[in-house]
Amino acid sequence: MQATISFTPQLAASPITGILWLIPAVPIVASGITALFKQPQRKAAATLSIGTLSFSLLLSLVAFVHVVSGWAHGIAVRETVNFTWIRVGAANVDLGWILDPLSAIMLVMVSFVGLLIFIYSVGYMAHDENYTRFFCFLSLFAGAMLGVVISNSILLLFMNWELVGLTSYLLIGFWYQKPSAAAAAKKAFITTRVGDIFFLLGIVWLFAQTGTLLFYNHGAGSLEGWALAGLLAQPAALGLTAAGAIGLLIFAGAAGKSGQVPLHVWLPDAMEGPTPVSALIHAATMVAAGVYLIARVYPLMQAGALTGGTTTALTVVTWVGASTAVFAALIAVAQNDIKRILAYSTVSQLGYMMAGLGLGGVAVGMFHLITHAFFKALLFLGAGSVIHGCHEEQDVRRMGGLKVDMPLTFITYAIGMLALCGFPLLFSGFWSKDGILEAAQHWSVAKTPFYMLVFGVLLTAFYMTRQVSYVFFGYNRGHKTVHESPAVMTVPLTILAFFAMALGAIGTPAWPWFRAFLEGRAASFNLHGFEEPGLLALMATSSLVVFLGLGLGWRLYGNHTPKPEAPDALEKAVPWIWAVLRDKFYVDELYGVTVIAFYAWWARVADWFDRRVWGGVVAGVAWSFGLWAQLNRFLDTNVVDGGFDKGCEELSTSGGLLARVQNGRVQTYLRILALAVVALVAILIWSSRP
Amino acid sequence: MTPLAGFLLVAALLFAIGLAGALTRRNAILVLIGIELMLNAANLNLIAFWRYSPHPEALTGMMFAIFSIAVAAAEAAVGLGLVISIHRHAHTTDLDQMNRMKG
Amino acid sequence: MSFVFYLVSAMAVAGALAAVLLKNTVHCALALTVAFAGLALLFLDLDAQFAGFAQILVYIGAVAILIVFAILLTRGSETPKDGVYSRNWLAGLAIAAAVFSVLGWAVLQSAWTLPHETAVPTVTVHDIGDALVGRYVLPLEIVALLLTAATIGAVIVAMHEKGGAK
Numbered sequence: 001m002q003a004t005i006s007f008t009p010q011l012a013a014s015p016i017t018g019i020l021w022l023i024p025a026v027p028i029v030a031s032g033i034t035a036l037f038k039q040p041q042r043k044a045a046a047t048l049s050i051g052t053l054s055f056s057l058l059l060s061l062v063a064f065v066h067v068v069s070g071w072a073h074g075i076a077v078r079e080t081v082n083f084t085w086i087r088v089g090a091a092n093v094d095l096g097w098i099l100d101p102l103s104a105i106m107l108v109m110v111s112f113v114g115l116l117i118f119i120y121s122v123g124y125m126a127h128d129e130n131y132t133r134f135f136c137f138l139s140l141f142a143g144a145m146l147g148v149v150i151s152n153s154i155l156l157l158f159m160n161w162e163l164v165g166l167t168s169y170l171l172i173g174f175w176y177q178k179p180s181a182a183a184a185a186k187k188a189f190i191t192t193r194v195g196d197i198f199f200l201l202g203i204v205w206l207f208a209q210t211g212t213l214l215f216y217n218h219g220a221g222s223l224e225g226w227a228l229a230g231l232l233a234q235p236a237a238l239g240l241t242a243a244g245a246i247g248l249l250i251f252a253g254a255a256g257k258s259g260q261v262p263l264h265v266w267l268p269d270a271m272e273g274p275t276p277v278s279a280l281i282h283a284a285t286m287v288a289a290g291v292y293l294i295a296r297v298y299p300l301m302q303a304g305a306l307t308g309g310t311t312t313a314l315t316v317v318t319w320v321g322a323s324t325a326v327f328a329a330l331i332a333v334a335q336n337d338i339k340r341i342l343a344y345s346t347v348s349q350l351g352y353m354m355a356g357l358g359l360g361g362v363a364v365g366m367f368h369l370i371t372h373a374f375f376k377a378l379l380f381l382g383a384g385s386v387i388h389g390c391h392e393e394q395d396v397r398r399m400g401g402l403k404v405d406m407p408l409t410f411i412t413y414a415i416g417m418l419a420l421c422g423f424p425l426l427f428s429g430f431w432s433k434d435g436i437l438e439a440a441q442h443w444s445v446a447k448t449p450f451y452m453l454v455f456g457v458l459l460t461a462f463y464m465t466r467q468v469s470y471v472f473f474g475y476n477r478g479h480k481t482v483h484e485s486p487a488v489m490t491v492p493l494t495i496l497a498f499f500a501m502a503l504g505a506i507g508t509p510a511w512p513w514f515r516a517f518l519e520g521r522a523a524s525f526n527l528h529g530f531e532e533p534g535l536l537a538l539m540a541t542s543s544l545v546v547f548l549g550l551g552l553g554w555r556l557y558g559n560h561t562p563k564p565e566a567p568d569a570l571e572k573a574v575p576w577i578w579a580v581l582r583d584k585f586y587v588d589e590l591y592g593v594t595v596i597a598f599y600a601w602w603a604r605v606a607d608w609f610d611r612r613v614w615g616g617v618v619a620g621v622a623w624s625f626g627l628w629a630q631l632n633r634f635l636d637t638n639v640v641d642g643g644f645d646k647g648c649e650e651l652s653t654s655g656g657l658l659a660r661v662q663n664g665r666v667q668t669y670l671r672i673l674a675l676a677v678v679a680l681v682a683i684l685i686w687s688s689r690p
Numbered sequence: 691m692t693p694l695a696g697f698l699l700v701a702a703l704l705f706a707i708g709l710a711g712a713l714t715r716r717n718a719i720l721v722l723i724g725i726e727l728m729l730n731a732a733n734l735n736l737i738a739f740w741r742y743s744p745h746p747e748a749l750t751g752m753m754f755a756i757f758s759i760a761v762a763a764a765e766a767a768v769g770l771g772l773v774i775s776i777h778r779h780a781h782t783t784d785l786d787q788m789n790r791m792k793g
Numbered sequence: 794m795s796f797v798f799y800l801v802s803a804m805a806v807a808g809a810l811a812a813v814l815l816k817n818t819v820h821c822a823l824a825l826t827v828a829f830a831g832l833a834l835l836f837l838d839l840d841a842q843f844a845g846f847a848q849i850l851v852y853i854g855a856v857a858i859l860i861v862f863a864i865l866l867t868r869g870s871e872t873p874k875d876g877v878y879s880r881n882w883l884a885g886l887a888i889a890a891a892v893f894s895v896l897g898w899a900v901l902q903s904a905w906t907l908p909h910e911t912a913v914p915t916v917t918v919h920d921i922g923d924a925l926v927g928r929y930v931l932p933l934e935i936v937a938l939l940l941t942a943a944t945i946g947a948v949i950v951a952m953h954e955k956g957g958a959k
Contacts, residue, residue: 692904700805704806705892707806712885714879716879720821723813723825727813727825730832737835740839746916752916756843759848760851761936762851763940774866774950
């Protein structure tokens with residue numbers, strides 16, 4: 001268990017930190033420009049995307065070198081640039097970015113793996129007509145993910161988080177004409193949304209409680225001592241402190257993004273997207289965002305833990321992670337789609353990462369994240385190469401014998417597979433997984449996660465052997481001839497394979513550079529590191545388990561060429577277990593019956609309400625308006641018009657009557673004159689009487 | 691009854707007769723005759739009042755009457771000229787038939 | 794009031810009545826002349842000698858003749874089909890009666906305010922002439938203008954139009 005580290009922040013941000021914002025900004029701008037391109041401008045789109053991501057990689061390397069050199073000189077680098085975006089009364093909405101070992105490593109990993117996948121996509125998507133749109137979305141995703149990594153403000157992180165979710169939706173549903181792809185995109189978005197609601201609650205609570213959105217702000221940040229003390233002092237429900245409750249809420253968001261049980265259901269369906277998408281987003285980077293988030297807010301998760309002990313939040317993280325690891329590995333055993341096996345494998349490995357964070361701290365979980373990024377990307381790209389070579393065939397029962405036809409793919413895929421299984425010593429996966437197992441072994445709360453994780457190792461080796469046997473060994477069960485993929489696809493595979501092996505070196509107990517780097521300590525190469533008690537025994541145990549799994553797999557599947565329609569070997573042995581595993585423990589069906597059915601019912605109720613009640617109100621208003629209009633018309637025609645007409649008629653009639661006075665005869669006029677005179681004179685005389 | 695009253699009554703009678711003639715006869719010329727009678731009655735009134743006024747040497751009434759005679763003569767000339775002209779157009783002097791100004 | 798007054802008044806009234814009531818238009822004109830004469834005598838009775846002779850000269854000597862001429866010029870279609878009186882002659886008569894009654898009433902009402910007897914005024918033609926070009930020169934000129942206009946107007950109105958408009 002690691003001790004709490006306090007970094008001494010440098011007072012002035014270095015130049016690289018000042019321009020750190022360019023790293024996510026440039027790909028996002030490139031995405032915007034690419035959106036304006038027309039579909040035939042493929043070369044331009046690809047060049048722009050790859051060029052900008054290379055630029056981001058360059059800057060990331062510069063930042064990384066800066067941090068490493070700082071570490072080499074004994075300075076723990078944590079540089080932030082913060083600014084106020086909006087002022088609302090007394091509250092400030094602050095944004096900012098941070099450069100510290102955690103973000104530096106993530107920057108390099110994301111941009112490097114991303115760049116390799118971009119280059120791979122040039123070949124893979126060469127025959128797709130929506131090539132330009134693909135690169136637009138890819139750039140947007142890369143920019144958003146890099147934004148998540150450098151955010152020092154939880155709000156900025158959330159904004160980029162949502163953007164990542166959006167691009168995931170866009171890319172999963174890239175072939176939107178396929179109904180299954182559209183449905184999968186929707187499922188991904190909605191499921192992660194469930195997690196995001198809790199995340200948002202956590203953000204709001206954190207902001208309300210600490211008064212700041214920034215993580216690190218020269219002592220005033222929400223992850224720094226003063227704020228954490230305040231959070232610990234505040235009790236929440238169920239015996240948790242505010243810190244623990246907020247930590248759990250944030251973990252809920254991370255669980256959605258990283259596919260922990262029960263929010264894992266979207267990840268396997270997300271394989272509907274193109275394979276580079278699966279590699280980038282659902283293996284290496286986006287799903288790692290959840291793990292990164294927990295690593296970033298680790299001080300919050302860990303707040304209140306006594307030395308050697310743990311907090312409620314971290315315990316929950318551990319249990320969820322371990323459960324996910326085993327659950328997903330079990331399902332992966334019974335899948336037949338090459339990408340789906342890898343998808344469930346990803347879910348399982350994410351469980352490992354979460355468990356690593358909970359059991360052993362940031363370094364343990366992050367190391368597995370980094371190694372997993374490389375070998376999982378490698379496996380996915382290799383699967384893409386296989387699919388491409390088998391002419392879009394994805395069912396492993398229809399493949400076979402590809403080790404002869406696609407040798408380069410086979411070798412790189414084998415390296416990735418062995419790294420995933422954790423084949424001892426040579427492969428990075430072994431070292432990272434052993435770190436987790438070691439932490440599990442020394443966990444103070446319970447030993448069960450350790451046993452679960454070891455069982456998971458067995459299962460991992462087993463199902464990967466199964467997959468490799470089906471795909472590469474035996475004879476070709478498919479109907480078409482197979483060809484190797486072009487260089488633009490195999491070169492990234494080779495590079496990734498190299499790193500899948502070499503990265504182990506930075507995390508061995510002999511030279512725990514990774515852990516030291518993250519924790520700001522010095523590290524030196526020291527073979528005595530292996531002399532830690534129980535370490536060698538653990539290494540031996542895990543190696544044995546791996547060999548056991550490999551052996552079992554080979555025994556059942558190796559070099560056989562079963563017919564595609566024939567039942568699986570394991571299925572023949574334990575048919576009812578097989579059925580449960582193949583049907584993914586019926587989780588989707590459970591959701592369908594409960595959540596989705598409820599939601600559909602609710603939607604029907606709302607629809608009825610809308611149509612009957614609101615619609616009725618609107619119709620009523622309209623009807624009353626109609627009535628009013630009728631009344632108006634009646635009034636207008638009969639009263640106003642009629643009255644007017646009547647009046648005019650009367651006028652006309654009386655005019656006619658009066659006109660008869662003018663009969664044109666002079667004598668008549670004279671008579672009237674005379675009468676008038678008579679009247680006047682009479683009045684005059686009458687009034688002048690004495 | 692004073693002499694003046696007598697003259698005034700005679701004048702009133704003549705006026706009424708003239709008016710009756712103007713109002714009841716069909717022929718336009720007879721209407722003009724009636725009008726002349728009315729004018730004469732007024733003249734009589736004027737002279738009578740002049741005769742019995744406090745200062746007859748001012749000659750006001752007499753002058754008025756003389757001017758009235760002159761104007762009446764002019765008016766009779768014009769009026770009769772009009773009647774002749776109308777007769778030329780309508781071939782009649784019957785006032786009952788002249789209702790072109792009917793409204 | 795003297796016997797002369799009554800006699801002359803009766804003559805004037807009779808002449809007026811005849812002028813209004815007779816059927817033959819020429820007879821009416823002649824009766825009118827008698828009425829004019831009666832009036833002239835009344836003027837003389839009132840010591841307005843100039844007015845009286847002017848009355849004879851102008852009215853009897855010119856206006857009556859003019860009327861006769863006009864009657865003669867507008868004959869032809871003069872056979873009265875419906876009688877000489879207009880359709881509503883009773884209304885006209887009534888109105889005339891009303892007028893007379895009002896006037897008579899006015900006179901009789903104020904009978905006691907009227908002066909009884911004054912000295913006979915001595916008015917010479919010289920005086921009248923003096924007054925005409927002295928005090929009443931403006932009306933004189935205007936009447937001259939009026940007479941000119943009336944003469945010209947009457948000629949134009951009664952003239953045969955060019956081209957013979959019938």
